[in-house]
Amino acid sequence: MNRLSKAFKNAAEKKEKALVGFVTAGDPTLDESKKIIKKMCESGVDILELGVPFSDPTADGPVIQRSSERALKNKITLETVLKITAELRQDIEVPIILFSYYNPIFAFGPQKFYEKARAAGADGVLVVDLPPEESDELTGGWNDGDFSLIRLVAPTTPSERIAKIAASASGFLYLVSMTGVTGSGGLNTSLIADLVREVRIYSDLPLCVGFGISTVDDVANVAQVADGVVIGSAFERLIEENIDKPDLAERLAERTEEYKEATKI
Amino acid sequence: MLSENSENQAGIKEYPDANGHFERYGGRYIAEILMPAVLELDEQRQKIMPDPDFNKELIDLLEKYVGRPTPLYFAKRLTEHLQGAKIYLKREDLAHTGAHKINNTIGQALLAHRMGKTRVIAETGAGQHGVATATAAALLGMKCRIFMGVEDIERQAPNVKRMELLGAGITPVDSGSGTLKDAMNEAMRHWVATVSDTFYIIGSVAGPHPYPVMVRDFQKIIGVETKKQILKAAGRLPDILIACVGGGSNAMGLFYPFLDDSTTLIGVEAGGKGLDTDEHAATLTCGSPGVLHGSKSYVLQDEHGQIAPVHSISAGLDYPGVGPEHSLLKDIKRVIYTTADDCEALAAFKMLCLHEGIIPALESSHALAYAIKEAPKRAKDEIMIVNLSGRGDKDLDMVVLALEKEK
Numbered sequence: 001m002n003r004l005s006k007a008f009k010n011a012a013e014k015k016e017k018a019l020v021g022f023v024t025a026g027d028p029t030l031d032e033s034k035k036i037i038k039k040m041c042e043s044g045v046d047i048l049e050l051g052v053p054f055s056d057p058t059a060d061g062p063v064i065q066r067s068s069e070r071a072l073k074n075k076i077t078l079e080t081v082l083k084i085t086a087e088l089r090q091d092i093e094v095p096i097i098l099f100s101y102y103n104p105i106f107a108f109g110p111q112k113f114y115e116k117a118r119a120a121g122a123d124g125v126l127v128v129d130l131p132p133e134e135s136d137e138l139t140g141g142w143n144d145g146d147f148s149l150i151r152l153v154a155p156t157t158p159s160e161r162i163a164k165i166a167a168s169a170s171g172f173l174y175l176v177s178m179t180g181v182t183g184s185g186g187l188n189t190s191l192i193a194d195l196v197r198e199v200r201i202y203s204d205l206p207l208c209v210g211f212g213i214s215t216v217d218d219v220a221n222v223a224q225v226a227d228g229v230v231i232g233s234a235f236e237r238l239i240e241e242n243i244d245k246p247d248l249a250e251r252l253a254e255r256t257e258e259y260k261e262a263t264k265i
Numbered sequence: 266m267l268s269e270n271s272e273n274q275a276g277i278k279e280y281p282d283a284n285g286h287f288e289r290y291g292g293r294y295i296a297e298i299l300m301p302a303v304l305e306l307d308e309q310r311q312k313i314m315p316d317p318d319f320n321k322e323l324i325d326l327l328e329k330y331v332g333r334p335t336p337l338y339f340a341k342r343l344t345e346h347l348q349g350a351k352i353y354l355k356r357e358d359l360a361h362t363g364a365h366k367i368n369n370t371i372g373q374a375l376l377a378h379r380m381g382k383t384r385v386i387a388e389t390g391a392g393q394h395g396v397a398t399a400t401a402a403a404l405l406g407m408k409c410r411i412f413m414g415v416e417d418i419e420r421q422a423p424n425v426k427r428m429e430l431l432g433a434g435i436t437p438v439d440s441g442s443g444t445l446k447d448a449m450n451e452a453m454r455h456w457v458a459t460v461s462d463t464f465y466i467i468g469s470v471a472g473p474h475p476y477p478v479m480v481r482d483f484q485k486i487i488g489v490e491t492k493k494q495i496l497k498a499a500g501r502l503p504d505i506l507i508a509c510v511g512g513g514s515n516a517m518g519l520f521y522p523f524l525d526d527s528t529t530l531i532g533v534e535a536g537g538k539g540l541d542t543d544e545h546a547a548t549l550t551c552g553s554p555g556v557l558h559g560s561k562s563y564v565l566q567d568e569h570g571q572i573a574p575v576h577s578i579s580a581g582l583d584y585p586g587v588g589p590e591h592s593l594l595k596d597i598k599r600v601i602y603t604t605a606d607d608c609e610a611l612a613a614f615k616m617l618c619l620h621e622g623i624i625p626a627l628e629s630s631h632a633l634a635y636a637i638k639e640a641p642k643r644a645k646d647e648i649m650i651v652n653l654s655g656r657g658d659k660d661l662d663m664v665v666l667a668l669e670k671e672k
């Protein structure tokens with residue numbers, strides 16, 4: 001069983017849902033970032049989404065935009081992110097999904113990316129601006145069923161399209177909770193429940209819900225209906241607010257524990 | 266990759282394919298939230314744009330409201346001054362609101378209206394596309410919001426006031442360098458959140474499919490008219506067409522009807538402070554294939570795929586991307602792309618003022634700068650047409666400042 005499936009199975013056995021944590025790699029500094037990530041993984045993050053910074057993150061709100069800017073100031077490249085991944089893989093078994101816009105991957109070389117990401121111990125990649133219509137260039141040479149391209153479904157996605165996306169998906173499906181950028185407010189739990197119910201018709205994969213989930217209550221509500229709860233901007237906001245604090249990593253660990261607790265059902 | 270025989274230019278006009286690919290360029294690189302809207306737009310525009318009623322309404326507005334056809338004017342004094350090829354100017358500066366941008370915004374706004382959308386948004390650099398969008402929205406009674414970088418708000422101030430008078434809300438964008446690219450980022454973010462009732466009017470032949478082909482189809486009226494007009498005036502096709510290239514809409518509009526002819530086509534990008542500096546916006550000349558704002562095309566970027574900061578004295582050309590069709594036309598060498606720098610554009614600006622009594626946009630001045638260099642090298646019976654894509658009223662502050670600096 002691959003790391004992703006194991007993570008969902010472990011969570012289910014403990015009667016909880018998977019906590020999926022996103023942070024931008026190299027924010028606020030390379031060393032601090034590694035420390036934060038390790039602490040988060042020890043404190044309850046079941047699946048790590050590791051963000052590759054991009055100069056023009058058009059699907060992200062201000063919080064993740066700023067985290068991306070900080071990481072770019074630290075000269076973090078896709079190459080650095082792969083190095084961080086390989087280092088983490090020495091110590092942790094948590095599945096790592098790289099989270100990127102397509103251009104850094106395209107510039108690196110899609111096939112080379114696949115080979116290096118797998119070698120580094122990543123378990124998949126989510127490419128925000130790469131719909132199924134364009135993804136053959138990336139996945140054409142993939143021959144390892146255990147490395148997933150994580151597909152997205154949005155509230156705007158019509159049924160036939162959900163079916164199509166689900167048919168080519170692996171790992172898990174990422175359900176976007178609302179029509180907006182990352183970090184937007186106004187979570188609507190009953191709409192999320194509807195979306196989960198609809199996608200469930202077309203897929204047996206674990207369904208993770210993300211975008212705009214920030215409070216412990218949000219997590220508890222989403223955990224009622226989905227297999228995984230994704231938190232990104234809320235972690236990045238915490239990093240930003242405590243950027244100079246010596247106990248930054250501990251603060252993130254503490255928050256992670258609170259979220260993890262809320263995924264219990 | 267291109268096959269050998271695609272060097273043979275027959276068939277260029279068959280692009281893009283059903284998914285918006287111009288060979289390896291184009292496509293749809295956008296968030297899933299937007300995919301359904303973009304797919305619906307593609308379906309609707311294929312239904313609505315060929316509809317005779319739609320066309321009648323569009324043509325009627327282009328004639329009576331925009332003032333088309335715009336004249337093709339023989340620049341006699343400029344030609345005499347340069348002692349070479351005959352220079353004609355396609356006078357898009359005389360279109361309502363002062364640039365070619367209105368051809369596209371009237372088209373897209375009509376389309377949005379037919380699709381039942383009540384609200385339009387747009388990005389703008391020079392402010393010409395913003396003004397043209399606000400104008401079309403006022404004309405059709407739609408709500409309008411324009412995204413504009415803070416640097417551009419400062420250097421194109423008259424257009425900001427015009428947009429406000431036309432009833433548009435302005436969202437200043439201070440991320441990145443506060444220019445066109447950043448305005449487009451923010452417009453896309455806003456669109457993601459409002460896609461159910463909002464139509465995004467993209468201002469150039471860029472963005473995800475179907476924008477590049479749709480905007481080209483709304484702009485090709487420039488080339489269609491030009492062809493008729495030059496045949497009437499000179500009895501033959503021109504030897505050379507010249508247009509500036511930011512995103513590439515005025516160039517695509519002029520070039521498209523001539524793609525199968527033997528006319529030489531020249532696209533002029535912004536050389537900024539020089540190609541040997543980092544401060545230019547010569548995307549096709551110096552860039553490499555990449556993905557930005559929804560399509561694959563040439564992009565100015567670093568080796569890690571981060572988009573590069575760019576510069577041009579002209580806000581409308583100050584953009585690190587370019588439409589995908591231009592990327593194909595560059596690769597198959599059907600269009601030659603070159604550059605004019607800030608100083609050359611300013612000199613051309615001045616020359617047109619003094620020799621023809623026409624104040625050109627700084628964007629268009631880049632095309633003029635190439636014409637001014639090239640015309641004296643050519644025989645006097647050759648015909649050169651420059652797309653005067655807009656007028657320069659918006660640029661007066663910038664130009665006065667730059668000329669003072671020169672002294």
Ligand SMILES: Cc1ncc(COP(=O)(O)O)c(C=O)c1O
Binds near residue numbers: 365390470582656
């Ligand atoms: C007068 C004028 N010409 C040219 C451009 C550049 O755009 P494009 O390359 O799409 O024609 C602009 C853009 O703002 C403009 O205002």
